[in-house]
Amino acid sequence: MRILVVTVVHHPEDARILHREIAALHERGHEVVYAAPFTARGTAPRPEVEGVDLPRASGRDRVAALRAARSLLAERGPVADVILLHDPELLLALPGTLRRLRREGPAPVTVWDVHEDTAAALVMKAWVPRVLRPPLRTAVRAAERLAERRLRLLLAEDAYRSRFRRAHPVVPNLATPPAGPPPPPGNDRVVYLGQLSRARGALDLIATARLLAPDVGVEAIGAADPDVRDALQAADRDGVLRWRGFLPNDRALARLEGALAGLSLLHDQPNYRHSRPTKVVEYMAHGVPVVTTPTPLAAELVERHGCGLVVPYEDPPAAAAALRRLARDSRLRLDAARLGRAAALSELNWGHRAAGFVDQLEAWVEEETAGVPVAAGTAGAGQGVVRGARRRRAGARVPARPW
Template sequence: MRVLVATVVHHPEDARILHRQITALVERGHQIVYAAPFAARGVTPRRGVEGVELPRAAGRDRRAALRAAGRLLAEAGPNVDVVLLHDPELLLTLPGVTRRWRRAGRAPVTVWDVHEDTAAALVMKRWVPGGLRPPLRLGLRAAERLAERHVRLLLAEDEYQARFRRVHPVVPNFATVPPGPPEPPGDDRVVYLGHLSRERGVLDVVEMARLLGPAVRVEVIGEANADVRGALAQAHQEGVLRWYGFLPNDLALARLSGALAGLSLLHDQPNYRHSRPTKVVEYMAHGVPVVTTPTPLASELVERHGCGLVVPYGDPAAAAQAVRRLQADPGLRERAAGRGREAALSGMNWRVRAAEFVALLEGWVKEADAGGQAPADSAPVTGPVLAG
């Protein structure tokens, strides 16, 4: 297949998009065109992937990014088998785009990969005025149900099914479990991996690091929202913690090995109540004990598998106490690490699910071809193409 993967919101090195889905397709021998904001994020396409530059959509005005994405989709669609969209915003381009496809005489299989509870996520968008949030939530729910009538849907969580009238396949945010035995958890370093925001508990991580003092090194890996960047930079400068900023997925995951604990201090937000934090599964896969707040899916994982400790929301002192407990009890942290690794290996390993994801797209293309669509040609994608 020839697959066009598009995002104007996510980082081009996003783990789900690049390191799971695109990698799985490339390994199966499919040809990938990856349209993303490479320049805005300061990265280049990976080898084996044809990169196409798009503007980044950020903040309130996303029109330029959507116009550019719409032009690309309209021109490239007839030349690919699958268009895989990763932003709900890109659905807004489809009415005009599909008209262009009909005039060209061929439409690709269009798939929306549903990463989050879009309406619930609005609560955390500081650029959305408070008075607009309730009507926007209603509008988004209606748009989601409309979308499922016109495009294929992949869901990242089983819990997302309730938002839609039909049943859609689920491609979970599982981790790629590293081969071989993991490094045993140490006693002097904890890690936070992921995007950094108030709602994700980054200021709690900073306060927890101050409470722990020099006995435990706190490492923070990820891109930070503007309103917490100053606090992180100051804590880094003072030596309270080590902030690496954004690291490519492979380098970020390498920092997990041998850590005393992995942190997930999400706040109680609607968007987190139905989502399994990917970082928790990554910690488990790398044999790292988990310290998490009681978001339902994270706490259920930790308590069911005995792979860490659950602390209250917004309580840095409790998080520091949990880290000290793991530090003082080698048996506890080794049992937690082993149980988490085993659970990830047996039931949350992307290596197992990757083939199912690829087979879904292949099946949809075969179904579309059987319905009379012309085969894809190999015409190049129009746009600023980057070497990959």
């Protein structure tokens, strides 16, 4: 298949997009064009991916990114078998494009990968005026219902199913555990992995680091929102913690091994109540005990598998006390690491779900191009059938544009 993957919001090195989904498509032999804000994020496409640079949609500055995305879809869409969209904003670039594609012949299978509860996430956006948040939430829910009628949907969480009227496949955020046994957790270094913001507990992280110093160091890996960047830079400058900024996924994950614990300090926000923090799964996969606030899915994982400790929301002293307990108690620390790693290998392993993700896209393409209904999630749709469908699609449209 020829797959056009598009984001104007996410980092081009996003683990779900690049390191799980695109990697799985390459493993199956499909061709991928990856359109993302490479320049704006200060990174370059990986050698195995054809990259297309797009502007970044950030805050209220989204018009240029959507115009560029619309042009890209008009240019590359006609010769794609699948258009895989990763941002709800991109739904605004679709209507005219899809109408044109359908006039030319069978339209590509257009898929929206639903990463989060968009309406709930608006509550946390500082750039959205409070007075506009209720009508925007209503508009987002309406857009989701419209998208459900016009597109194929993939959901990142089972909990997102209740937002939609139909059943849609779930492609969860899971980990790729390292092949060999990771080193045992140490007792003097704590790691935070992921985007840093107020709602994700960035200021709590700094306060926790102050309470742990100098016995236990804290390392933060990830890009930061503008309103916490100065505080993180000051904490790094003063030796309170080490902020490494954004690191590519492979380098970031390598920093986990041997850590005392991995932190997830999410606040109690609607968007986090239905999502399992990917960082928690990654900590488990790399044999690192977890210390998390009680967001429901994270707390359920930790308590069910005994792989760490749950602390109250916005309570740095409690987080510091839990980390000191892990540092003192080697048996608790080693058991948490072992149990988390075992659960990640058996239940939370992307390797067990990657083929199903690719099978789903292949089945949708076969259904659209051959006109033969295929059950959702049918395994082994067949590369030969899909490639034949692509040839039929190309014949129907007679596209002159190179892929």
